[in-house]
Amino acid sequence: MIMPSPVTRSQPGGPALLEVEHLTMRFGGLIAVNDVSFTANDREITAIIGPNGAGKTTVFNCLTGFYSPTVGRLTLHGANGPVLLERLEAYRIAQLAKVARTFQNIRLFQNMSVLENLIVAQHNKLMRASCFSLAGLFGLPIYRAAERAAIEKARYWLDQVNLTDVADINAGNLPYGGQRRLEIARAMCSEPVLLCLDEPAAGLNPRESAELAALLCKIRDDEKIGVLLIEHDMSVVMKISDHVVVLDYGCKISDGSPDHVRNDPVVIRAYLGEDDDDVTASEVLAAAPAVTVTGGRS
Amino acid sequence: MAYFLQQLINGLTLGAIYGLIALGYTMVYGIIGMINFAHGEIYMVGAFVSLISFLVLGAAGITWVPLMLAIVLVISMVFTSIYGWTIERLAYRPLRGSVRLAPLISAIGVSIFLQNYVQLVQGARIKPLPPVIRGGFTLMGDGDNFVVQLSYLQIIIMLLTVGLMVAFTMVITRTDLGRAQRACEQDKTMAALLGVNVDRTISMTFVMGAALAAVAGVMVTMYYGVVDFYIGFLAGVKAFTAAVLGGIGSLPGAMLGGILIGLIESFWSAYFTIEYKDVAAFAILVMVLIFRPTGLLGRPEIEKV
Numbered sequence: 001m002i003m004p005s006p007v008t009r010s011q012p013g014g015p016a017l018l019e020v021e022h023l024t025m026r027f028g029g030l031i032a033v034n035d036v037s038f039t040a041n042d043r044e045i046t047a048i049i050g051p052n053g054a055g056k057t058t059v060f061n062c063l064t065g066f067y068s069p070t071v072g073r074l075t076l077h078g079a080n081g082p083v084l085l086e087r088l089e090a091y092r093i094a095q096l097a098k099v100a101r102t103f104q105n106i107r108l109f110q111n112m113s114v115l116e117n118l119i120v121a122q123h124n125k126l127m128r129a130s131c132f133s134l135a136g137l138f139g140l141p142i143y144r145a146a147e148r149a150a151i152e153k154a155r156y157w158l159d160q161v162n163l164t165d166v167a168d169i170n171a172g173n174l175p176y177g178g179q180r181r182l183e184i185a186r187a188m189c190s191e192p193v194l195l196c197l198d199e200p201a202a203g204l205n206p207r208e209s210a211e212l213a214a215l216l217c218k219i220r221d222d223e224k225i226g227v228l229l230i231e232h233d234m235s236v237v238m239k240i241s242d243h244v245v246v247l248d249y250g251c252k253i254s255d256g257s258p259d260h261v262r263n264d265p266v267v268i269r270a271y272l273g274e275d276d277d278d279v280t281a282s283e284v285l286a287a288a289p290a291v292t293v294t295g296g297r298s
Numbered sequence: 299m300a301y302f303l304q305q306l307i308n309g310l311t312l313g314a315i316y317g318l319i320a321l322g323y324t325m326v327y328g329i330i331g332m333i334n335f336a337h338g339e340i341y342m343v344g345a346f347v348s349l350i351s352f353l354v355l356g357a358a359g360i361t362w363v364p365l366m367l368a369i370v371l372v373i374s375m376v377f378t379s380i381y382g383w384t385i386e387r388l389a390y391r392p393l394r395g396s397v398r399l400a401p402l403i404s405a406i407g408v409s410i411f412l413q414n415y416v417q418l419v420q421g422a423r424i425k426p427l428p429p430v431i432r433g434g435f436t437l438m439g440d441g442d443n444f445v446v447q448l449s450y451l452q453i454i455i456m457l458l459t460v461g462l463m464v465a466f467t468m469v470i471t472r473t474d475l476g477r478a479q480r481a482c483e484q485d486k487t488m489a490a491l492l493g494v495n496v497d498r499t500i501s502m503t504f505v506m507g508a509a510l511a512a513v514a515g516v517m518v519t520m521y522y523g524v525v526d527f528y529i530g531f532l533a534g535v536k537a538f539t540a541a542v543l544g545g546i547g548s549l550p551g552a553m554l555g556g557i558l559i560g561l562i563e564s565f566w567s568a569y570f571t572i573e574y575k576d577v578a579a580f581a582i583l584v585m586v587l588i589f590r591p592t593g594l595l596g597r598p599e600i601e602k603v
Contacts, residue, residue: 065490065491090490090491091491091495091496093491094490094492094493100491107485107487107488109480109484109485109488112480112481116477120477120478120481120489120492120494121493123477123478123492123493123494124493126474127474127478186492190493
């Protein structure tokens with residue numbers, strides 16, 4: 001089995017931001033993710049790529065508390081020390097571990113205004129400031145100040161994603177590209193240390209994709225957080241990623257810099273398919289049924 | 299004309315009470331998509347608690363009406379809130395994620411349980427309460443010696459209802475709890491991912507609904523002066539009708555529906571037969587369900603293809 005040593009770029013001495021160790025997720029007889037280990041660092045964009053059905057979204061679902069993994073440990077080294085993500089409920093992951101995510105299909109609060117979507121993301125801070133809304137009900141100064149700060153933060157992110165003019169319209173009425181950007185802004189308003197994006201460029205035109213890539217680089221460099229990215233658009237992935245993890249049929253088949261991955265024969269095989277008798281390929285994909293696919297499966 | 303005006307006043311008073319109960323139905327439906335059939339019983343418990351508090355306060359010598367009213371309101375709101383919270387915790391939360399019908403049946407069970415429990419501990423006989431607030435304005439006399447009365451109690455009921463509805467709307471639209479509730483209503487998973495404690499938000503919804511029902515219970519106790527263990531059923535079903543008429547899930551709809559049902563009932567009793575006033579209210583329910591299932595202010599569900 002080919003397992004190139006993972007590139008670790010974290011600061012010397014410090015552990016990586018996210019450590020995924022031996023993650024396995026089984027649904028009955030189906031093994032969606034099989035013994036996957038990788039790390040993601042802060043100030044880096046880590047891309048998870050792979051053909052459809054490779055288990056990328058399942059990894060995200062394990063990270064954000066949707067699924068509890070069958071086997072494995074997910075450690076996040078955030079500001080509050082190491083947190084084991086697999087033991088937390090979904091809302092605690094956002095509160096305590098500060099992991100935010102977006103979805104493949106857009107999940108905004110459609111009937112709330114754009115601004116309100118961003119304020120909901122700051123729920124925990126506001127709840128604490130308002131003593132569970134009591135102070136908010138009576139309009140006490142302590143809540144007013146917290147609310148102003150929340151709006152200020154929301155406004156900053158609206159500027160970042162160019163949605164300031166439409167702050168008061170319902171999120172459901174935004175055009176598609178705007179909704180995608182709003183999802184990222186909303187995730188950022190929850191002040192994450194790790195931002196997980198599930199196919200943020202899906203359905204965007206080339207210009208919007210380029211803008212998105214610039215935004216993600218800006219988030220990485222200015223906010224100094226880790227970005228975990230699932231993406232099929234290779235032009236985006238190869239341009240902005242610092243580190244790429246490739247999954248196929250639930251197994252990790254490659255891990256390294258974009259250049260390393262691009263030239264890795266196993267990855268090429270997984271994407272383009274091959275009907276040869278190469279030992280390495282059949283070994284890597286042994287867990288899966290017939291892989292001889294003609295044409296790309298991306 | 300005088301007769302009409304009197305019925306209008308009575309109808310608005312009744313409607314205010316229905317509106318308060320209807321808010322509880324519509325909120326719970328909005329957030330977890332379930333009709334809380336035990337809500338009428340919460341209101342009945344609120345009425346009983348208020349009756350007991352009035353009697354205890356009277357015995358303790360506290361008879362200054364504003365103070366008495368304030369204490370009774372607080373006590374019954376606290377008690378029913380605890381009931382609301384407990385019911386959600388024990389009877390509904392374990393069934394969340396189960397089939398849609400399960401919490402509904404559980405709610406009916408809770409409703410039967412509460413009725414029988416109150417009957418057991420308080421007895422089945424009607425409990426009277428001497429009038430707490432007397433007097434009122436005489437608005438106009440008629441040729442036939444018909445006098446339009448607007449009692450102080452009716453004024454208090456309407457003012458209190460309007461005040462509560464304003465406060466309630468503020469909570470939903472302005473505060474963070476309200477925002478969390480609206481977020482949970484639209485997408486619980488996403489709300490949880492943004493750090494909203496969904497279970498606690500749902501509990502708070504039940505607590506708020508129960509507190510509003512308690513206020514309705516206090517006012518009914520004072521208005522009619524009688525309480526028994528069975529009042530929750532009819533009031534609950536009528537408030538449910540009000541919520542459906544206004545559009546279930548819509549808060550302004552619940553208030554509007556409550557007032558309409560109150561008016562319909564009071565005018566029907568005045569101009570037709572008082573025996574059939576319930577028929578009028580429920581005929582409305584049937585007609586709304588047939589001709590306009592989304593209610594007056596409800597949003598139609600648009601399925602995107």
